[in-house]
Amino acid sequence: MKGRSPWYLAYRRLRRNRAAWAFGGLLVAIVLFVLAAPLWSHGPADTGPNATHTTEKVGVDGETREVVNREGKPIGPLWLGAGGKFFLGADGRLGRDEMVRLMYGGRTSLLVGVVAALITVLLATVLGLLSGYYRGWIDAVIARALDVVWAIPVTLLGAALGLALAVGGLRIGPLALSGDSLWIPILIIGIVYTPYVTRPIRGEVLALREQEFVEAAVSQGAGPLRVMLGELLPNLLSTIIVFFAISIANSMLLESLLSFLGVGVQPPNTSWGTMIAEGFELITSSPQLTVIPGVMLLLTVLSVNVFADCLRDALDPHAKLRLEAHAGRTEPEGTAV
Amino acid sequence: MGRFIVRRLAGMVAVLFAVSVLVFTIFNVIPNNDPARQLAGRSAKPQLIASITEEWGFDESLPKQYLTMMGNIFTGKVISYETRENVDERIVEGIPETFSLCIGAAVLWMFFGVLFGYLSAVRAGGLLDRVLTVVAVTGISIPVFWLAAILLNYLTYKLELFPSGDYVPFTENPIDWAYHLVLPWVTLAVVYVGFYSRVLRSNMLDAIDEDYVRAARAKGLSERRVMTRHVLRNSLVPIVTLFGLDFGALLGGAIVVEGIFSLNGIGQYAYESLINLDLPPIMAITLFGAFFIVLFNTLVDIAYAYLDPRVKLGESAQ
Numbered sequence: 001m002k003g004r005s006p007w008y009l010a011y012r013r014l015r016r017n018r019a020a021w022a023f024g025g026l027l028v029a030i031v032l033f034v035l036a037a038p039l040w041s042h043g044p045a046d047t048g049p050n051a052t053h054t055t056e057k058v059g060v061d062g063e064t065r066e067v068v069n070r071e072g073k074p075i076g077p078l079w080l081g082a083g084g085k086f087f088l089g090a091d092g093r094l095g096r097d098e099m100v101r102l103m104y105g106g107r108t109s110l111l112v113g114v115v116a117a118l119i120t121v122l123l124a125t126v127l128g129l130l131s132g133y134y135r136g137w138i139d140a141v142i143a144r145a146l147d148v149v150w151a152i153p154v155t156l157l158g159a160a161l162g163l164a165l166a167v168g169g170l171r172i173g174p175l176a177l178s179g180d181s182l183w184i185p186i187l188i189i190g191i192v193y194t195p196y197v198t199r200p201i202r203g204e205v206l207a208l209r210e211q212e213f214v215e216a217a218v219s220q221g222a223g224p225l226r227v228m229l230g231e232l233l234p235n236l237l238s239t240i241i242v243f244f245a246i247s248i249a250n251s252m253l254l255e256s257l258l259s260f261l262g263v264g265v266q267p268p269n270t271s272w273g274t275m276i277a278e279g280f281e282l283i284t285s286s287p288q289l290t291v292i293p294g295v296m297l298l299l300t301v302l303s304v305n306v307f308a309d310c311l312r313d314a315l316d317p318h319a320k321l322r323l324e325a326h327a328g329r330t331e332p333e334g335t336a337v
Numbered sequence: 338m339g340r341f342i343v344r345r346l347a348g349m350v351a352v353l354f355a356v357s358v359l360v361f362t363i364f365n366v367i368p369n370n371d372p373a374r375q376l377a378g379r380s381a382k383p384q385l386i387a388s389i390t391e392e393w394g395f396d397e398s399l400p401k402q403y404l405t406m407m408g409n410i411f412t413g414k415v416i417s418y419e420t421r422e423n424v425d426e427r428i429v430e431g432i433p434e435t436f437s438l439c440i441g442a443a444v445l446w447m448f449f450g451v452l453f454g455y456l457s458a459v460r461a462g463g464l465l466d467r468v469l470t471v472v473a474v475t476g477i478s479i480p481v482f483w484l485a486a487i488l489l490n491y492l493t494y495k496l497e498l499f500p501s502g503d504y505v506p507f508t509e510n511p512i513d514w515a516y517h518l519v520l521p522w523v524t525l526a527v528v529y530v531g532f533y534s535r536v537l538r539s540n541m542l543d544a545i546d547e548d549y550v551r552a553a554r555a556k557g558l559s560e561r562r563v564m565t566r567h568v569l570r571n572s573l574v575p576i577v578t579l580f581g582l583d584f585g586a587l588l589g590g591a592i593v594v595e596g597i598f599s600l601n602g603i604g605q606y607a608y609e610s611l612i613n614l615d616l617p618p619i620m621a622i623t624l625f626g627a628f629f630i631v632l633f634n635t636l637v638d639i640a641y642a643y644l645d646p647r648v649k650l651g652e653s654a655q
Contacts, residue, residue, distance in 0.1 A: 147348075148355040151627040153589030159611050160619060164363050167614070253480055257593065260482045261608065276483055283490045290490070294483035302478040309474070 010238070013314040020310035023303040030300050034110060037103035044084020045097050049104040050268050053095035058082050067095040073285050074098075091289060092278055101270050102293060108271040109297065112186050112255045113304075117247035119190025121240055124197035129228045129236075131198075132205025139202075146195035154192055158254060161188045162263030180266040185258060189251045197243050201236060208235050238315035245308030249301045256297055272297045345638070349631045356627045357620060361403050364616045371395075372616065375418045410621050419615040428603055428621060434504045435602035437514065438594065439587045441522040446529035447580060451573070453530065454537025458572075459564055461542060469534065476531025481590060485524045485597040492520065504600055521598045525590050529583060533576060540572035547571075574644045578637045585633030588626040 004012075014020050041048060053067045060081040067075050067090050074090035077098075087099035127146075131139035149157070165184045170177040177183050208214065209232065217231045258264030259273025260280075267274070272293040279289030373390040374381065390396050394405060409415035413425040457469045493501045499520050505513040544550060545568055553567045554560075591604030599605075603622060610618035 144351075144355075147352050148359060151352050151356050151630045152360075152623055153586050153592075153626045153630070155589035155592050156607060156623055156626060159592070159608075160360060160363055160623070163611050163614065164366070168366070249478065253478075256480050257482055260480075261593070261596075262612070273480075276480075276486070280486050283486060284494055287490055290483070290486055294480060294487065297480055297483070298475075298478055301480075302475060305474055305478050 010314045017310045023306040027303040034103050034106035041100045045100045047097045049101045105270040105272050105275050108269050113248045113252035116186045116189035116251040117244055120193045120247045121244045123194045124201050127198045128201030132202040133228055150195045158192050158258050159261055159263050162258050185264045189254050208232055242312045249304040252301055345635045352631050360623045372418045415617045417615050417618055419613040424618045424621045431603040431606050434600045435591050438521050441518055442525035443584050445522050446526035449530045450533025453534035457538040458541035473531040473534045476527045482593040488520050521594050525594050541568050544568045544572050578641050581633045581637035585630040
C-alpha cells in the first residue's frame with residue numbers, strides 16, 4: 001500500500017464532500033464577481049463606484065427616466081434595460097450605480113475580512129506558541145493582557161477604537177495612517193479577535209509540548225525557536241487553517257457591523273456594510289438597497305463558514321477538540337482538569 | 338473554595354482597572370477632541386472654553402483626570418460632556434429595557450438552541466438534521482443588524498404585524514411588553530441558536546460513544562431515556578459555561594439591536610455616546626459591560642467545578 005501524507009488524505013476527504021464543493025463553488029463565484037468590478041465598471045455600466053449621477057437621465061427601452069426623481073427616490077433596478085447602466089438601480093440621492101458599488105464594496109469586504117483574519121491568526125499563533133511553550137510568567141502576562149481585551153464587548157471595543165482612529169488617524173513612529181485608511185478597520189478587527197483564537201492555540205501547544213517528539217527534539221539539542229517553529233508549528237497548522245477560515249467569516253461580519261455604525265470602512269471606500277448603512281436610511285421606499293448587499297454578505301459569510309466546517313472535518317476527522325465558529329468564540333477549554 | 342473566590346475577585350478588580358485605563362487612553366489620544374469645547378457648545382467664545390477647561394480640570398495631568406473621572410463614576414456624580422446629564426442615572430434608567438431584551442433573548446436562544454441541537458443529534462444524518470444544520474449555519478452567518486433592519490421593514494412597517502419602538506414596562510402590561518420585544522429578542526437570539534445547536538449536536542455525538550452510554554443501553558433503558566438522561570445531560574455542561582460567557586457579553590449585541598428597534602436602553606446610550614465622542618458615558622458603560630463579562634466568567638468557573646467534580650478550582654487559574 002502506498003503511503004499518503006495527511007495533507008493528501010485531508011484533500012481527498014474534502015474532495016468527496018459535496019457541501020464543500022457547493023459552497024466552495026459559491027465562494028469562488030463571489031470572488032470572481034467582485035474581481036470583475038473594473039470590467040463591469042468600464043464596460044456596460046460605464047461609471048465608477050463614487051461617480052454621482054444625481055441630475056442625469058437614463059434611457060430605458062426608448063423612454064428617458066430620471067436617475068433620482070424629484071422626491072429624491074433613486075431609480076430601481078433596470079437590469080439590462082439601459083445596456084447595463086444602473087443594473088441594480090441607483091443608490092440614493094447621489095445617484096451612484098448600485099451594481100458597480102456592490103462589486104467594489106465586495107472587494108473591500110473580502111479584503112478587510114481576509115487581511116484581518118491573517119493578522120488575528122498570526123498574532124494568536126505567536127502569542128499561543130510563546131505562552132504555551134514557556135508557560136510561567138510569560139504565559140501569565142499574555143493571559144492577563146488578553147483577559148483585558150476579552151472583558152470589553154467586541155462591538156464596544158471595536159466601535160471605540162474605530163471611532164477614535166477614524167477621527168484622528170493613527171501615528172506610531174514612522175507609520176502614519178489617515179482616518180479613512182482601510183488599514184484602520186483591518187487592524188482593529190484583527191486585534192479584537194486575537195484573544196479568542198489565542199486561547200485554543202495555547203491549549204493545543206500545552207498538550208503538544210508534553211509529547212515524545214518534542215522531548216526527542218530537545219534531547220537532540222533543539223533550542224526554543226527550533227522547537228516552536230520546527231516541531232510545534234507544523235502540528236498546529238490544521239488548527240490554524242480552520243481558525244483562519246472561521247476568522248474570515250467573523251471579520252467580515254464585524255467589519256459590516258462597524259461600517260454600519262459608521263466607525264468601520266470610511267468613504268471614499270465602500271463596503272457591503274457601508275452600503276447597508278446607506279440603504280437602511282431609504283429602507284421603506286427602496287428596500288433593495290438594504291436587501292442586496294446584505295444578501296451578498298450573508299452568502300459570502302455562509303459559504304466561508306460551511307467551507308471552514310468541511311475543512312475541519314477533512315483535516316481532523318476524529319476531532320475531539322471542537323472549534324465552533326461564532327464571533328470568534330471557541331468552546332471554553334474547561335478550566336484545567 | 339474561599340481562597341479561590343477571593344483570588345478571582347482580586348483578578349476581577351485588576352481586569353476592570355486595566356479596562357478603564359485602556360478606554361481612557363484610547364479616548365485621550367484622539368486629537369481634535371477637546372472636552373471643554375464639547376461642554377461649551379458650538380461657537381463658544383475662547384474665554385468660556387478656557388474657564389471650562391479650568392473648572393473641569395482638563396488642564397490637569399492625565400492620571401489625575403483619570404482618577405477624578407473614576408471617582409465620579411463610582412460616586413454617581415459623573416456628567417456627560419455632550420448632554421450634561423448624569424451618566425449613572427441614565428444607565429440605571431436604561432437597565433429595565435436592556436435587561437428585558439437580554440434575558441428574553443437568552444431564554445429564546447437556550448430553548449431553541451437546545452431543542453434544535455438535541456433533535457439534530459438524535460436524528461444525525463437524517464433529513465431533519467440536515468435542515469437544522471442549514472438553519473444553524475445560516476443563523477451563525479447572518480449579519481445581526483441587517484436581519485434587524487429587514488425584520489423591522491417587512492414585519493413592522495410593511496405588514497404591520499409588530500409595533501415599532503415604544504418600550505412598555507413589564508409591570509404595566511406583560512403581554513404588551515413581550516409583544517413589543519418579540520422582534521428584538523428574535524434578532525438577538527438567532528446567532529446563538531445557530532451556534533448552540535451546533536455545539537450541542539457535536540457534544541452529543543461525541544458523548545454517544547462513551548462507556549456510560551453503552552452501560553445505560555446495556556441495562557435496558559429506553560433509547561429516549563438514554564438520550565435525555567445520559568447523553569443530553571452530560572452534553573449540557575459545556576453549553577452552560579458557554580451560556581455564562583455569552584450572556585455576560587450580550588451588551589455588545591444590544592448596542593445594534595436597541596439602535597435599530599429604538600429601544601432606549603444602555604446599548605442605545607452606548608451608541609449615542611460613541612458617536613458624540615462622549616467619554617464619561619463610554620467609560621461608565623464599558624465598565625458596566627466589562628463587569629458583567631468578568632463576573633460571568635467567574636461564575637462559569639464556579640459552575641463548571643460544581644457540574645464536573647473532576648475540575649479542581651485551585652488549579653483553574655492556569
